[in-house]
Amino acid sequence: QVQLVQSGAEVKKPGASVKVSCKASGYTFTSYYMHWVRQAPGQGLEWMGIINPSGGSTSYAQKFQGRVTMTRDTSTSTVYMELSSLRSEDTAVYYCARPSISGWYGGSDYWGQGTLVTVSS
Amino acid sequence: DIQMTQSPSAMSASVGDRVTITCRASQGISNYLAWFQQKPGKVPKRLIYASSSLQSGVPSRFSGSGSGTEFTLTISSLQPEDFATYYCLQHNSYPHTFGQGTKLEIK
Numbered sequence: 641q642v643q644l645v646q647s648g649a650e651v652k653k654p655g656a657s658v659k660v661s662c663k664a665s666g667y668t669f670t671s672y673y674m675h676w677v678r679q680a681p682g683q684g685l686e687w688m689g690i691i692n693p694s695g696g697s698t699s700y701a702q703k704f705q706g707r708v709t710m711t712r713d714t715s716t717s718t719v720y721m722e723l724s725s726l727r728s729e730d731t732a733v734y735y736c737a738r739p740s741i742s743g744w745y746g747g748s749d750y751w752g753q754g755t756l757v758t759v760s761s
Numbered sequence: 762d763i764q765m766t767q768s769p770s771a772m773s774a775s776v777g778d779r780v781t782i783t784c785r786a787s788q789g790i791s792n793y794l795a796w797f798q799q800k801p802g803k804v805p806k807r808l809i810y811a812s813s814s815l816q817s818g819v820p821s822r823f824s825g826s827g828s829g830t831e832f833t834l835t836i837s838s839l840q841p842e843d844f845a846t847y848y849c850l851q852h853n854s855y856p857h858t859f860g861q862g863t864k865l866e867i868k
Contacts, residue, residue, distance in 0.1 A: 675857070677805075684862040685797070685805060685848050690855070701856040702762060735804060744795045744852045745811055751804040 642666040644736050644752035651758045657724040660755045662736030669717040670694040672741060676710065676721045678732040679754075686732075691719055726759045733757075763787050763851050767860030773868040774839055782834045782847055782863045789829045790853035796825055796834045797848045805848065809834065841867075 647661040662674065676688040689700035691710040698710045709722045723730060733754040740747025764787040774780050784794065792812035797805040807816050809825035812832055822837040836843055844867050849860040 677859075684846075685799070685850075685859045687850070687857040687859060690857075699855040744807070744850060744857075745793065746814070748817070749807050754804065 642738070642748075642750045644738060644750055646734075646736060646752040646755045649756040649758070651760065652726050654727055654759055654761055656726050656759075657722060658726060658757050659720055659722040660734050660736075660757070662719045662721070662752050664717045664719070664738065667738075669712075670714060672738050673743070674710075674712075674719045675737045675739070676708075677735045677737055679735070680729070680732040683732075688721070688734075693719060723757075726757075728759050731757065731759045762856055763790060763854060763858055765849055765851050765858050765860040767849055767863055769863060770861060771864040771866065773866045775868045776839050776841055778839045778868075780836045780839055780865065782849075782865075784827075784832045784834075784849035784860045786830045786832075786851055786853075790851045792828050793851060793853035794825075794827070794832050795850045795852065796823075797850060798843075798845045799848065800845045808847075839865075 643665045645663045650658050652658050670693045673690050673692050675690045678686050691698045693712045700708050707724050712719045733756050735754050736752040739749040766785045768783050794812045796809040798808050799805045808819050808823050812827050813825045824835045826833050847863045851858055
């Protein structure tokens with residue numbers, strides 16, 4: 641069965657960086673794009689970007705350009721999302737999400753359990 | 762970037778009511794629109810894809826419609842388990858964008 645298991649909660653100081661991992665299993669890792677979505681406390685969902693695990697190509701939301709880096713390790717079927725220059729507004733639950741081969745256009749999607757990142761001095 | 766304007770942002774309704782939520786895109790997105798339901802502390806659950814196709818396992822009281830710039834999610838007869846927050850997502854182009862959400866509360 642498809643599983644996405646994310647790394648544990650993090651507490652970071654303003655200005656620091658955080659790297660969240662998402663380990664995939666139960667499917668061919670390189671065949672499906674992976675998205676990252678975040679949700680600040682009491683707020684809505686925010687799409688951050690996408691990575692193609694096959695070649696490593698990425699596309700990021702403009703809001704995060706220059707601060708976010710998404711990478712993958714095909715040997716461990718893991719994708720990573722690193723966010724730098726953290727500020728308090730980055731306090732949120734970060735999710736990895738894997739839609740179907742046709743993206744959100746059909747099939748099933750799978751989500752990690754979420755990783756809470758708290759930015760506080 | 763394509764902006765998704767969702768309305769209302771919150772609403773209260775009773776069990777058995779018919780409810781409609783709207784999403785408007787700032788430019789045409791064909792039918793590249795999905796609807797998600799999220800309950801507190803849970804991951805989002807996709808209800809509708811391709812604007813009007815029901816995700817497997819989702820009750821038939823949920824339906825979606827629209828194309829281009831205007832989309833609706835309808836719940837034909839609210840059940841207690843439907844009280845949640847609903848989001849639309851456009852995936853016509855990058856960056857994908859969510860609507861701001863509609864919190865559906867019990868009246």
